[in-house]
Amino acid sequence: MTIDTNGGMDTKVAAALGSGPRPQPASAVSSSLTFGWRALLKIKHVPEQLFDVTMFPIMFTLMFTFIFGGAIAGSPKEYLPYLAPGILVQTVVMITMYTAMTINNDIEKGVFDRIRSLPVWRPSLLVGSLLGDTLRYTMASSIIIVVTLLLGYRPAGGVSGVVAAIALLLVFCFSVSWIWTLLGFKLRTPNAVMGVSMMVLFPLTFLSNVFVAPSTMPDVLESVVKVNPVTVLVDAARSLMDGTPDGGAIVTVLIMSGVLVAVFGPLTMRVFANKT
Amino acid sequence: MTSYAIETHGLARAFGSTRAVDGVDLQVPVGGVYGVLGPNGAGKTTTIRMLATLLKPTGGTAVVLGHDVVAEAATVRAKVAMTGQFASLDEDLTGTENLVMLGRLYGFSWAQARERSAELLEAFDLTEAAGRQVKKYSGGMRRRIDIAGSIVVRPELMFLDEPTTGLDPRSRNQVWDIVRALVSAGTTVLLTTQYLDEADQLADRIAVIDRGKVIAEGTSGELKASVGSGALHVRVADPALRDEAIRLLESALSGEADRGSDPASITMRVADPAGVPAALARLRDHGIATTEFSLGQPSLDEVFLALTGEHVHDDQEVPA
Numbered sequence: 001m002t003i004d005t006n007g008g009m010d011t012k013v014a015a016a017l018g019s020g021p022r023p024q025p026a027s028a029v030s031s032s033l034t035f036g037w038r039a040l041l042k043i044k045h046v047p048e049q050l051f052d053v054t055m056f057p058i059m060f061t062l063m064f065t066f067i068f069g070g071a072i073a074g075s076p077k078e079y080l081p082y083l084a085p086g087i088l089v090q091t092v093v094m095i096t097m098y099t100a101m102t103i104n105n106d107i108e109k110g111v112f113d114r115i116r117s118l119p120v121w122r123p124s125l126l127v128g129s130l131l132g133d134t135l136r137y138t139m140a141s142s143i144i145i146v147v148t149l150l151l152g153y154r155p156a157g158g159v160s161g162v163v164a165a166i167a168l169l170l171v172f173c174f175s176v177s178w179i180w181t182l183l184g185f186k187l188r189t190p191n192a193v194m195g196v197s198m199m200v201l202f203p204l205t206f207l208s209n210v211f212v213a214p215s216t217m218p219d220v221l222e223s224v225v226k227v228n229p230v231t232v233l234v235d236a237a238r239s240l241m242d243g244t245p246d247g248g249a250i251v252t253v254l255i256m257s258g259v260l261v262a263v264f265g266p267l268t269m270r271v272f273a274n275k276t
Numbered sequence: 277m278t279s280y281a282i283e284t285h286g287l288a289r290a291f292g293s294t295r296a297v298d299g300v301d302l303q304v305p306v307g308g309v310y311g312v313l314g315p316n317g318a319g320k321t322t323t324i325r326m327l328a329t330l331l332k333p334t335g336g337t338a339v340v341l342g343h344d345v346v347a348e349a350a351t352v353r354a355k356v357a358m359t360g361q362f363a364s365l366d367e368d369l370t371g372t373e374n375l376v377m378l379g380r381l382y383g384f385s386w387a388q389a390r391e392r393s394a395e396l397l398e399a400f401d402l403t404e405a406a407g408r409q410v411k412k413y414s415g416g417m418r419r420r421i422d423i424a425g426s427i428v429v430r431p432e433l434m435f436l437d438e439p440t441t442g443l444d445p446r447s448r449n450q451v452w453d454i455v456r457a458l459v460s461a462g463t464t465v466l467l468t469t470q471y472l473d474e475a476d477q478l479a480d481r482i483a484v485i486d487r488g489k490v491i492a493e494g495t496s497g498e499l500k501a502s503v504g505s506g507a508l509h510v511r512v513a514d515p516a517l518r519d520e521a522i523r524l525l526e527s528a529l530s531g532e533a534d535r536g537s538d539p540a541s542i543t544m545r546v547a548d549p550a551g552v553p554a555a556l557a558r559l560r561d562h563g564i565a566t567t568e569f570s571l572g573q574p575s576l577d578e579v580f581l582a583l584t585g586e587h588v589h590d591d592q593e594v595p596a
Contacts, residue, residue, distance in 0.1 A: 013458070014457040014460055016325050016396055016398075026383040034380040038373075038377055046368050109367060111364055116330055117329070117363055118355065119353045131412065145531075268547070
């Protein structure tokens with residue numbers, strides 16, 4: 001053949017192969033941070049994925065405040081102290097499912113196999129994506145707080161109360177994420193992940209005290225709502241933001257988080273190590 | 277120390293009741309290219325995934341570069357790289373970002389990773405596309421960046437899973453050049469392909485697999501000899517004369533002809549290509565006009581027909 005089809009690619013590739021040092025494999029911390037960096041890049045390149053994190057919270061807060069505020073609390077403004085902590089919890093708990101979506105996508109696209117064929121500490125992929133998720137939760141929390149402040153919400157607990165509530169929420173969501181990583185591995189397609197997580201998350205967040213006091217509900221429902229972990233979390237967040245910390249609820253949330261990690265952490269790791 | 281890059285004995289993998297790989301014995305020498313040839317669903321990808329420690333075998337053993345793929349998986353991973361349909365880069369990230377990420381994971385500093393990424397992009401003619409998301413790359417660029425990602429640190433053994441499937445001829449030639457460059461730099465390459473032509477061009481030795489088993493192994497010359505050295509394709513001008521043409525060709529070339537679904541076409545495996553001109557002359561002497569004739573390499577289908585007595589079956593690829 002007389003046409004040069006490759007511009008001497010073979011010699012250039014051969015040169016690139018020969019050069020360069022052979023480094024020591026990356027440490028666990030360094031590979032986890034690298035995957036965290038990847039999560040940030042993905043947010044930068046696919047800003048659509050932030051849509052749920054930014055638009056939904058704003059929409060929900062506005063809708064519930066103005067539609068139900070008058071009926072439930074007399075006026076939208078009087079409803080806000082009750083609603084703000086609830087909607088904060090609901091929004092962030094809802095977006096924990098993206099952990100499962102991310103992992104499932106990586107598996108489906110083959111990125112997961114590529115990464116598993118590298119000589120790195122394998123769980124760093126999970127740790128890195130959880131770092132990215134935490135950023136997402138923080139962003140969503142900040143948006144809710146800003147929107148409710150604009151609507152006239154003045155939390156009695158002040159800055160420290162709000163920060164403490166968000167911190168508690170992040171701890172809980174980080175723990176819940178381990179359930180989603182497990183589901184991300186177990187379910188076959190991102191659509192299945194979406195379906196299952198909606199089935200879990202809608203009852204979990206609506207059958208709670210996010211919007212109305214459980215005492216207004218029928219007895220059977222009230223007893224269900226009272227044992228819902230989200231109810232406990234909302235109680236704890238509300239108490240912190242109201243400046244009257246409820247020690248019992250806070251400790252219960254921390255214990256629940258610990259149990260979630262203790263159960264689903266090792267389970268996820270086992271599935272991860274034995275994946276196919 | 278073993279003299280083989282890869283050695284497997286009775287390697288098997290079942291998915292439920294499906295035996296995707298059913299007792300594969302391979303001896304892949306160090307250096308050069310080893311081709312694994314087979315149709316979709318033959319078990320090629322499953323075999324590669326087991327060798328690259330991505331999938332645990334359900335039977336048999338596999339030793340890669342002297343290390344067992346199950347017991348010493350981490351050691352194997354440090355020495356091999358994998359590129360293919362099932363081991364891909366992150367499509368949402370740019371070419372540079374993907375390579376920098378891989379560089380970091382291999383243990384480079386940020387500065388070193390950036391430098392290495394630029395060097396590789398330049399070598400693979402991707403500098404212009406460096407800042408574009410990988411999902412916007414063309415098929416050929418995509419395959420090149422995939423391979424570039426596998427040589428951030430030069431592997432001793434590289435698995436290439438169908439590296440040219442779906443590529444245009446120019447991109448395919450580029451990938452072939454890259455494979456040759458890898459080999460000349462001392463990397464052993466295990467390549468799966470559906471194309472006999474590709475195995476013939478690149479591979480020193482070829483294993484033909486079908487339904488999870490190795491059905492033939494050898495150099496491309498040895499395989500072709502077992503199939504007949506070529507295939508004669510003839511189209512007659514008048515389909516009514518095809519049967520007579522077949523009779524003439526069969527007696528002239530002492531072989532058996534295949535009737536294609538096209539009523540004018542004849543395909544015949546030929547042991548001795550030297551007899552072909554005389555055979556075609558006999559058709560002319562009997563007044564049978566031909567619109568087309570060619571003597572070519574046996575196709576994968578013909579290799580399979582010769583080795584298994586069956587045409588390539590088009591099963592679904594086993595999900596892995």
